[in-house]
Amino acid sequence: MISKDRSFDAIVLGAGGAGLMCAGIAGERGRRVLLIDHADSAGKKILISGGGRCNFTNVHTAPDRFLSANPHFAKSALGRYRPEDFIALVDRHRIAWHEKVLGQLFCDGSARQIVHMLMEECARGQVRISLGRPVGQVSHADNCFTVRYGDEAATAPALVIATGGPSIPKMGATGFAYDLARQFGLKVVEPRPALVPLTLGDGDLLFRELSGVSAEVIARVRKTAFREAALFTHRGLSGPAILQISSYWRRGEEIGIGFLPDQAADWAVAAKRARPKTHFHTLLGELLPGRLAEALAKRVGLWGELANLPDEKLRAAQARLADWRFRPNGSEGFAKAEVTVGGIDTASLSSRTMESRRVPGLYAIGEAVDVTGWLGGYNFQWAWASGWAAGQVL
Numbered sequence: 001m002i003s004k005d006r007s008f009d010a011i012v013l014g015a016g017g018a019g020l021m022c023a024g025i026a027g028e029r030g031r032r033v034l035l036i037d038h039a040d041s042a043g044k045k046i047l048i049s050g051g052g053r054c055n056f057t058n059v060h061t062a063p064d065r066f067l068s069a070n071p072h073f074a075k076s077a078l079g080r081y082r083p084e085d086f087i088a089l090v091d092r093h094r095i096a097w098h099e100k101v102l103g104q105l106f107c108d109g110s111a112r113q114i115v116h117m118l119m120e121e122c123a124r125g126q127v128r129i130s131l132g133r134p135v136g137q138v139s140h141a142d143n144c145f146t147v148r149y150g151d152e153a154a155t156a157p158a159l160v161i162a163t164g165g166p167s168i169p170k171m172g173a174t175g176f177a178y179d180l181a182r183q184f185g186l187k188v189v190e191p192r193p194a195l196v197p198l199t200l201g202d203g204d205l206l207f208r209e210l211s212g213v214s215a216e217v218i219a220r221v222r223k224t225a226f227r228e229a230a231l232f233t234h235r236g237l238s239g240p241a242i243l244q245i246s247s248y249w250r251r252g253e254e255i256g257i258g259f260l261p262d263q264a265a266d267w268a269v270a271a272k273r274a275r276p277k278t279h280f281h282t283l284l285g286e287l288l289p290g291r292l293a294e295a296l297a298k299r300v301g302l303w304g305e306l307a308n309l310p311d312e313k314l315r316a317a318q319a320r321l322a323d324w325r326f327r328p329n330g331s332e333g334f335a336k337a338e339v340t341v342g343g344i345d346t347a348s349l350s351s352r353t354m355e356s357r358r359v360p361g362l363y364a365i366g367e368a369v370d371v372t373g374w375l376g377g378y379n380f381q382w383a384w385a386s387g388w389a390a391g392q393v394l
């Protein structure tokens with residue numbers, strides 16, 4: 001028998017961005033909410049996000065910046081809770097922020113302010129919070145969910161899965177959301193690490209030796225392309241352009257890197273006409289970081305003065321440098337992935353409320369769901385928007 005003290009209107013599992021938002025909103029609507037997390041503090045990923053300043057949203061948020069088996073699913077929630085709504089909340093809490101590149105908004109001070117703000121909202125909604133106790137069995141009978149946590153148990157007619165994805169397990173991330181979803185008959189779209197560095201095999205050793213070199217590039221997989229910085233590492237490729245493209249990349253596929261995104265189509269041939277005595281590797285060195293230029297020139301195999309190099313070879317080099325093919329042999333995996341692509345199948349959920357179509361009263365929000373944003377504040381915007389959508393109806 002569960003005491004009245006342990007009976008709630010809603011239980012939210014996971015006190016990350018999505019769970020905190022959802023619990024606070026429902027609490028402020030007068031619902032009695034219990035928020036449970038096995039970690040000893042709330043919002044751990046928020047604290048480490050954006051280099052400690054939390055890139056909390058992106059002003060260019062639009063559904064086409066999210067990956068999902070159903071690209072329409074995120075539209076409703078993203079359309080009803082927008083970046084300006086979160087900015088208004090941040091402003092109400094007098095948190096100073098600034099816009100960096102590409103519409104990314106960061107705290108001037110610390111990510112801690114965002115966690116503090118969400119905790120204050122939960123306090124306003126009188127949300128009960130249990131931290132540091134593992135969640136055990138979750139059961140459902142007579143339209144009521146029972147959750148065992150530590151040596152306690154609580155019941156509610158509504159249960160929200162907000163335990164995120166398995167990226168960065170050393171921060172407490174687990175696949176618990178998927179286990180729970182499956183327990184209730186919901187499907188899970190195969191989870192894959194995303195926003196993650198890619199690794200290169202022995203065939204690309206030359207590039208692994210460029211560790212620390214970065215350059216602005218266009219990274220492509222199939223029809224998707226990102227123009228941002230790429231960074232060579234001792235294991236392979238990283239930097240924003242690579243993290244972005246990693247979300248689209250599938251094992252075994254090649255990625256294309258355009259090394260000279262600002263050069264006109266016939267740049268090497270034009271340089272040959274204008275400065276025939278210039279050496280090819282010197283020309284490349286004017287356009288790219290020295291070590292990278294040298295490695296690429298070596299690979300292209302063009303040495304000597306431009307005047308002595310046939311146009312046809314220069315054109316072949318131009319084409320290769322505009323779409324350099326790498327075949328990553330893997331990624332750094334969930335240990336280093338900022339997010340997870342895949343997750344609880346959106347076909348099982350209402351896009352308006354995040355409630356399961358199969359099990360009334362069961363909700364899933366945030367990264368646990370098969371909606372994954374680009375790098376740059378999109379993932380938090382999804383956490384806020386999906387948390388808000390569920391928080392409205394609990």
Ligand SMILES: Cc1cc2nc3c(=O)[nH]c(=O)nc-3n(C[C@H](O)[C@H](O)[C@H](O)COP(=O)(O)OP(=O)(O)OC[C@H]3O[C@@H](n4cnc5c(N)ncnc54)[C@H](O)[C@@H]3O)c2cc1C
Pocket residue numbers: 013014015016017018019036037038039042043044045046048049050051054055056057134135162163164165167168171172173174175176337338339365366367368376377378379380381383
């Ligand atoms: C290093 C890093 C930097 C990032 N930077 C940004 C950024 O600047 N901007 C951005 O938009 N996104 C960023 N992200 C992505 C962003 O952090 C996530 O998309 C977001 O936190 C997802 O929110 P969530 O609430 O769904 O899940 P989470 O934040 O992962 O929260 C899930 C919660 O559930 C708890 N939990 C897990 N398993 C269990 C269990 N079995 N029992 C009980 N509790 C459990 C966890 O402890 C956690 O508190 C970053 C991610 C990482 C790893």
